[in-house]
Amino acid sequence: MKKTDKIQEENPFKVPANYFEELNRKIISSTVEKGDEIRKPGLYLKMRPFLAVAASIALLAILSYAGIRLFSSRNEALSLSSIPFEEYTESILEEIDILTLEENVLLLENPSAEPQTEKKDIIDYLLLENIDINEIQDQL
Amino acid sequence: MDQNKPDSDILNLLETDMNKGFRLVVDRYSTRLYWHIRRLVILHEDADDALQNTFVNAWRNISQFRSESSIYTWLYAIATNEALSLINKRTRNSAVSLDDLGAWFSNSREGSTWFDGDEAQLQLQNAILKLPEKQRIVFNMKYFEDMTYEDMSIILKTSVGALKASYHHAVKKIENILTGI
Numbered sequence: 449m450k451k452t453d454k455i456q457e458e459n460p461f462k463v464p465a466n467y468f469e470e471l472n473r474k475i476i477s478s479t480v481e482k483g484d485e486i487r488k489p490g491l492y493l494k495m496r497p498f499l500a501v502a503a504s505i506a507l508l509a510i511l512s513y514a515g516i517r518l519f520s521s522r523n524e525a526l527s528l529s530s531i532p533f534e535e536y537t538e539s540i541l542e543e544i545d546i547l548t549l550e551e552n553v554l555l556l557e558n559p560s561a562e563p564q565t566e567k568k569d570i571i572d573y574l575l576l577e578n579i580d581i582n583e584i585q586d587q588l
Numbered sequence: 589m590d591q592n593k594p595d596s597d598i599l600n601l602l603e604t605d606m607n608k609g610f611r612l613v614v615d616r617y618s619t620r621l622y623w624h625i626r627r628l629v630i631l632h633e634d635a636d637d638a639l640q641n642t643f644v645n646a647w648r649n650i651s652q653f654r655s656e657s658s659i660y661t662w663l664y665a666i667a668t669n670e671a672l673s674l675i676n677k678r679t680r681n682s683a684v685s686l687d688d689l690g691a692w693f694s695n696s697r698e699g700s701t702w703f704d705g706d707e708a709q710l711q712l713q714n715a716i717l718k719l720p721e722k723q724r725i726v727f728n729m730k731y732f733e734d735m736t737y738e739d740m741s742i743i744l745k746t747s748v749g750a751l752k753a754s755y756h757h758a759v760k761k762i763e764n765i766l767t768g769i
Binding site for chain 1: 607610611614615618619622623626627630632639640643644646647702703704705706709710713
């Protein structure tokens, strides 16, 4: 390419006087001096690494909490029979009425025992509930 | 031509002080990028616009720039895209055709103001303008800027082999135009 070799070094294009002296100032004023207003990323992108860390910590905390809950409820179920009788009754005293409590106590003392109810007691209860005496006799 | 090493000072400065780092980017690359764009768009005003847009885009995205890549190729890629989008816009909107630079430079005041090359240079520029767009970019980058095919490959996202073939075809075409074949 001999014909073009000799003109490779020469630049035929011209620029206005002092163009390059002014050029950098012009570029800086439309970029750096405008600050962050035209620059990506916005607040979200800037904060993204921190948000990612926060999300990871939150996820870890949730998983840990769920794990602890799961583990402790299992322990509770497994060790229920080993809880002393007094402690068990105290813990549920405020939540159930006294009759239910008595039933629970009986079950704790003798888990295989079933509650025994006299026929007379059942008739009394049904009469209190205004059930007809003839119907009660038919059923019993 | 290893263009990566000289940018380590820019990368360090960008890490510690974005504003100072970007000022250094502008100092180092504004003139080179201007000539890169100017050879593609020919007109000074267009080159000035495209260069401003190049640095505005670079500033907007400087936070996302990955330091493992080169500032040099990153800026050239932005500048090339800006030049091409400006050429496409001009093709659609402008009444001025730059297909024949000689006629345009001699017949317009603007043309005669911004070009003072001799006849051989004018013929070369006219021949370059007759190349397909991609070949024109490759020819300018290789012939005038002596850029490596590896850097061009990163900037233009084209394989080295394809770029070599493109440059070879461009040289052949220009030789044919200049010798009147």
